[in-house]
Amino acid sequence: MSAASQAERAVLEEEFNWLLKEEVHAVLKQLQDILKEAARRFSVATPGFEGQLKQENFILGSSTMDQVKGVLTMQGEALTQADINIKVAKSNQPLHFAFRDDKQWKLQQVGCPLNPNIMFMSGGGLQNMSIPYHILWSYLMDAVMLQLIRARNRLTTPATMTLPELASSGLMKMFNPALPGDLMLNLYINLSKLCLTVYQLHVLQPNTTKNFKPAGGSVLHNPGAMFELGSSKFEVSHVHTVECVVPWLNDTLVFFTISLQLCQQLKDKISVFSSFWNYRPF
Numbered sequence: 001m002s003a004a005s006q007a008e009r010a011v012l013e014e015e016f017n018w019l020l021k022e023e024v025h026a027v028l029k030q031l032q033d034i035l036k037e038a039a040r041r042f043s044v045a046t047p048g049f050e051g052q053l054k055q056e057n058f059i060l061g062s063s064t065m066d067q068v069k070g071v072l073t074m075q076g077e078a079l080t081q082a083d084i085n086i087k088v089a090k091s092n093q094p095l096h097f098a099f100r101d102d103k104q105w106k107l108q109q110v111g112c113p114l115n116p117n118i119m120f121m122s123g124g125g126l127q128n129m130s131i132p133y134h135i136l137w138s139y140l141m142d143a144v145m146l147q148l149i150r151a152r153n154r155l156t157t158p159a160t161m162t163l164p165e166l167a168s169s170g171l172m173k174m175f176n177p178a179l180p181g182d183l184m185l186n187l188y189i190n191l192s193k194l195c196l197t198v199y200q201l202h203v204l205q206p207n208t209t210k211n212f213k214p215a216g217g218s219v220l221h222n223p224g225a226m227f228e229l230g231s232s233k234f235e236v237s238h239v240h241t242v243e244c245v246v247p248w249l250n251d252t253l254v255f256f257t258i259s260l261q262l263c264q265q266l267k268d269k270i271s272v273f274s275s276f277w278n279y280r281p282f
Contacts, residue, residue, distance in 0.1 A: 027266050031259055038255035041248040060196050060242040068198050068240040079105040086198055097175040105174055109154050109189040141267040145260060152256040155249060158188045160217035163227035192250035193243040200238040
């Protein structure tokens, strides 16, 4: 190897070592600080990042959309109170429903999606393992990014449900007075919004077979969707969705995006230099 090549390699190795031992730790410290802020946005208790379980009220509906209005109280990952008014087509009087005193509805999407391991890893908890640095940090970035993507997906991708699954869910038993048989409700998080969807149903004739096509799983079912429950067949006649922005969920999505960008940038830098380790004796 020529003297010039040796000198070039020495400079590159010096830069790589600086990246691994200096910049990596600085970026990980920044990443951990961002994730701490994201964890604090969740009122649920996260080991090492306990938050206060404060109550927040969210108003759903507007003066221009008065078929459905509601006030939902969120405390941590649970909706603890609900005050919902629904105007149905067959009645001029709004129907009023509230949560039973002994019931709370847990929003699984809001249970802090940050796996405790991500805090350990982003804090450099793996740095004492007996693994070459370039392999260690490449593995670390992949692991942290996977956790971040899963956490973000919980907020951006609500669970799909079939109409029979929704009709049989515990949510239908939450209300006082009990929901009539021609109404179904769903509560879920979509991105940074708390959503309430109301389905009005009508019963199909027992001998209805023509054009009966049960709907599959979906976040939101459209009018005309059909399903069978027990010995009865139903069709969705009207759908009303109201929503309200939850500011701290929007903050959390921003934190996840920034964290993923930091991880990807660091991973890209490591990959540029990592080929030189193939020629470095350990």
